[in-house]
């Protein structure tokens with residue numbers, strides 16, 4: 001294997017033969033709690049600032065955090081309630097934590113803050129950490145403001161259920177959170193600049209994280225204007241790595257993708273849509289934008305993953321609008337150029353099983369020219385059901401979106417760090433699909449468990465494309 005992340009990807013694939021072997025009895029009494037509890041820190045209640053419609057200081061921040069990751073529903077289970085959040089999470093395990101770092105501005109005194117999701121409050125430790133943050137981010141020019149978010153992952157929350165493959169889901173979950181953050185920032189008047197290239201250990205140390213449990217995945221500066229410059233830096237590529245056994249792959253990959261020296265990515269050719277087969281069916285997806293009016297915030301707080309589809313068709317207009325909202329942000333009154341790590345590395349395929357006005361089959365979506373290009377003609381309903389590990393969401397969806405990437409090309413640009421960026425970006429796109437679907441009254445759910453290689457074989461997706469994430473779309477059972 002040419003990189004550790006390619007090895008990790010291979011080792012964590014689900015296969016029809018291995019899935020039964022890897023199925024584990026869940027030890028419910030061992031499940032980590034999805035909240036951090038601290039015995040120190042000063043509490044700053046954000047709830048009063050949520051109710052008031054003012055647009056300054058803590059009001060904006062309170063709204064930003066709530067829309068990004070706040071509790072938006074409670075399921076009253078007998079033992080303890082299950083709190084659902086504005087961002088979806090594989091298995092509802094919520095591995096991400098949000099910290100704020102303040103230089104000391106009008107809204108927040110200097111220091112570190114942890115977002116306490118359950119009480120919608122901040123815990124504050126007064127410390128002069130801003131210069132440490134700047135150093136850890138190689139003095140990224142976006143950190144000239146006075147506020148930044150650091151999103152970290154508590155690995156065991158997801159690994160408890162998904163073992164080594166959890167790293168994929170943790171990054172996808174965090175990407176969903178970033179999708180919310182991007183939109184919440186534009187609703188609250190912040191300019192967001194995401195920074196993926198930082199020194200992992202010093203940053204973790206700054207936040208007082210236990211490195212064997214929790215680590216930063218990205219930094220997002222909140223400011224007034226976006227500063228040009230690379231969002232993502234490169235890490236080395238692990239060479240001659242030892243055989244890493246099951247149970248150690250997640251931690252090894254995270255370590256292998258750390259950055260200690262500022263290394264810009266190797267330059268890339270400009271983005272070009274791929275897979276333009278001469279005689280395939282091509283369908284334009286040009287459409288007027290999805291109409292949001294003032295409904296974005298409400299959509300973000302009402303979003304839920306659909307648990308069951310009726311099996312009825314979507315319309316071609318609905319599919320076009322979903323693709324348009326997801327891939328054409330320049331046409332919407334939010335952030336016209338969201339800060340992804342590197343979208344040139346991601347590709348999109350759509351399995352069409354039930355879309356009125358569109359022939360069934362698997363299509364490549366070309367975002368630059370806004371067109372679907374048919375790769376294979378067939379109704380894949382039964383196959384997609386199987387590929388999604390027999391989940392009925394796969395069988396009853398009208399269309400299923402697959403995000404993929406050429407791992408070798410991604411590693412050539414970003415080293416092992418590419419694996420994080422790809423999954424973060426795929427989750428970010430997934431969140432736009434989620435919100436667009438909810439706005440249209442459609443059902444939507446992510447799926448991160450699938451038979452990796454079989455997706456390529458069955459749907460005709462080129463083998464060089466590693467499948468990262470699936471989003472199912474359909475009509476929800478109400």
Ligand SMILES: Cc1cc2nc3c(=O)[nH]c(=O)nc-3n(C[C@H](O)[C@H](O)[C@H](O)COP(=O)(O)O)c2cc1C
Nearest residue numbers: 084088089090091092172173304305446447448449
């Ligand atoms: C990365 C990711 C993977 C997911 N995978 C699945 C899945 O395989 N099957 C499923 O039914 N739901 C899946 N979901 C949906 C979660 O179960 C759902 O987000 C969680 O239960 C919280 O509910 P909510 O999204 O309604 O807030 C996934 C969500 C994410 C973000």
